[in-house]
Amino acid sequence: MGTAASPRCFVLAGPSGVGKGTVIARLCQELPGVFDFSVSHTTRAPRPGECDGREYHFLTTEQFQKDRVAGRFLETATVHGQWYGTSWEAIERVRRTGRICILDIDVQGVRSVRAAGLPALVVFLMPPSMTELERRLRGRGTEDEARIQCRLKTAAREVSVARGEPTLFDAIIENHCLEETCLRIRTLLDTDIAQVRDLTNTRPHRTDRPSE
């Protein structure tokens, strides 16, 4: 019968420490083979064993800047003096495999996704409270005090954008209970998950005749 449409991307935004990575890891574990990540571009040098196009697409700084100016990236960031970016092409590559491309991006990235008209389910993950967010950030133990304070400030801005501009998102989910959050996301992605299964699992096989 007809060809199944490509599933949408799944965009998860929300403050640092709210649990985006945790939710994504759990969804990937619950639904193996359904999600995938785009391969990012970077100007940093490949480490031993890294392969161009697998861990990253490795670019010179000059080429990266050209691509950036040409609008080839959904978002870019500098970390320790090196550029990193998610290209529209890398996202398309995942979409062509028939899987749901996961994008863990900030609110500015969400605006780019909307402006570009990328088919996506966009969810903002809301902390139950700022106190709980601080508890999670501290509990993770990966940031020093200055970074925690900086993340909490940015978090307050992001939460107020989500509250003030809720139409930017398809859903705002308070990440109180991990199981419930994942269940809600799975429900929102119901049709897309079915499309992945149509596109990736079904080799034509006949059930209307004996097998030998």
Ligand SMILES: Nc1ncnc2c1ncn2[C@@H]1O[C@H](COP(=O)(O)OP(=O)(O)OP(=O)(O)O)[C@@H](O)[C@H]1O
């Ligand atoms: N629903 C939840 N209830 C309690 N703790 C949670 C929940 N979700 C995540 N956590 C915990 O909160 C901490 C931060 O989670 P995580 O690292 O996934 O956040 P993040 O949003 O991906 O942060 P970043 O953007 O900085 O990568 C982790 O220690 C994680 O175990």
